[in-house]
Amino acid sequence: MTELQSLTTLGKADVVRAARLSVAPMMDWTDRHCRYLHRLLSRDALLYTEMVTAPALVRGGAVHLLDHAPEEHPVALQLGGSDPDELAEAARLGAAAGYDEINLNCGCPSDRVQSGTFGAVLMTDPGRVAECCAAMIEASSVEVTVKCRIGVDEQDPETVLPEFLARVAAAGVGRFTIHARKAWLKGLSPKENRDIPPLDYDLVRRMIGLFPSLHLSLNGGVATLDQAIEMLDQGFDGVMLGRAAYHQPADILCAADRRVFGRDCADSTPEGAVLAMLPYIEAHLASGGRLNQITRHMLGLFAGRPGARAWRRMLSEGATRPGAGPELVQEALAQVAPDLAA
Known part of the structure; x- marks a missing residue:
């Protein structure tokens, strides 16, 4: 990340x-x-x-x-x-x-x-x-x-x-x-x-x-x-x-x-980005926002990887439900990266 x-x-x-x-x-x-x-x-x-x-x-x-x-x-x-x-x-x-x-x-x-x-x-x-x-x-x-x-x-x-x-x-x-x-x-x-x-x-x-x-x-x-x-x-x-x-x-x-930019650095990862988004999501919800306003942009993060379909489905179906929050994102992350989602 x-x-x-x-x-x-x-x-x-x-x-x-x-x-x-x-x-x-x-x-x-x-x-x-x-x-x-x-x-x-x-x-x-x-x-x-x-x-x-x-x-x-x-x-x-x-x-x-x-x-x-x-x-x-x-x-x-x-x-x-x-x-x-x-x-x-x-x-x-x-x-x-x-x-x-x-x-x-x-x-x-x-x-x-x-x-x-x-x-x-x-x-x-x-x-x-x-x-x-x-x-x-x-x-x-x-x-x-x-x-x-x-x-x-x-x-x-x-x-x-x-x-x-x-x-x-x-x-x-x-x-x-x-x-x-x-x-x-x-x-x-x-x-x-x-x-x-x-x-x-x-x-x-x-x-x-x-x-x-x-x-x-x-x-x-x-x-x-x-x-x-x-x-x-x-x-x-x-x-x-x-x-x-x-x-x-x-x-x-x-x-x-x-x-592209020649940095001597490790590549970022989608898993790291998801974890880093959790505080941002919490702040957005606390200000009156809705989860799907953010997660709709995250659906393609794991495109082509095992578990990507389950990730997309859980976010697409769950993020519009009343009370949906960061825990849904963590549950979806478990579909593609179970070790990081705990």
Whole structure:
């Protein structure tokens, strides 16, 4: 089990180092409980919040969406929006809340995001993205980055992606995460947009040569730590994993500090993470929270191991019951690690 950090906002060099391996922002998944768990598995990987919309923060006053634990660092806030003034204020709030990076979402293809004129639809308006980023950079005390696609709908990625990077980089953005698929805003659901459009790693790889001063991370289709390391060896500055890091977090994160970041340390273990989560669970329940709000993120910890099905079943069925607490987690742990569960 890795030792948790208790840090204030990190320096830019620390965050850039952490961006060698990151866990993608995922709606309804990468909340603060998920991030706390992932931090127990890796002290170095960069974690992202779910997307928080700038209007919710600025017009709605929903600053509780910025809540996070100091142990989550290095952690980035992803914002959604398209109004430079709103995004600037949201970035200021995020930096003041202690996030290490502020990221602008230019990749989400959902209908709800499109109706707000942000997410992947912003790929069609690099000038607006540049204006938004310039305003965010001026307002934020931490680095502003962008997550994007290679294009949308009928756009030609060979033309669109380099133009987008050039325009936004000219506004002061030095770090991009590129999902190596188009987003089809018409005709595909958000779920289909994660799988059906073909991956084009070669196009993203060519951007490294075109923009040698930019830090470019690859996202999309990377399913194992070995594959992430292979992509780093091929010249990408960073790799971002999404669903694999969520559904098999131990497979991706337990060896990451040693293999990706070069630490001379023992790998973390899912068993150790479960034991370390018990005080966190107790504190959450004491504050009025529910067990399943945390355990839903823990279901994949033992993926592929004997007893994993029983672990998942006990947590899935039991965590929503009134009065469920840490003892249920310990009982479930006994299914995969009986020696540690006593």
